[in-house]
Amino acid sequence: GNSVTQMEGPVTLSEEAFLTINCTYTATGYPSLFWYVQYPGEGLQLLLKATKADDKGSNKGFEATYRKETTSFHLEKGSVQVSDSAVYFCALSRGSNDYKLSFGAGTTVTVRA
């Protein structure tokens, strides 16, 4: 079946530090890959996505590249801010009339001033 594995948190960083959150997946076919972010007290919202191999998704300074050869979709940001403190979820959708999202466990990121 489909599955997503994320690096475990929590992650604590200082402002302007570099952030990487690892994500690997297992799926048949050619899934779409997503990063969702959950700010405190809120629901999830889409951060970025990639729909085919070598695609790079980007938003709000975050980037992730769809690597089919390593089945990975690592999230990176070069200089984090306190406002980036949140829980980040990697997810996949297998497609082929199966639109359900499979989520990783989530990584809690805290950025300190």
Place this chain on the structure above:
Amino acid sequence: NAGVTQTPKFRVLKTGQSMTLLCAQDMNHEYMYWYRQDPGMGLRLIHYSVGEGTTAKGEVPDGYNVSRLKKQNFLLGLESAAPSQTSVYFCASSNNRQGWNTEAFFGQGTRLTVV
């Protein structure tokens, strides 16, 4: 634009009580989902619906029932609540007509405690 709205936002139940969580979306989406979020386990799919009048089981359906009588509403029912159902519940919707790479929109969640 309200998006996805869940009610209630908080609820405390006694073991054995029943309740219904309501999800409403105003985006004319075909797909709707109920997830539960537990620490260290990410979001797990309880039930989902691919259109009005249809429902299907997800990963963790036991103890829950759902109904999709209207396209914009997706109800999650707990017939006899158990402490193991203490969780945060999220409803989401998406539109498959745009293709298989569509974004899911989430409600703000319902925090349920069963004592």
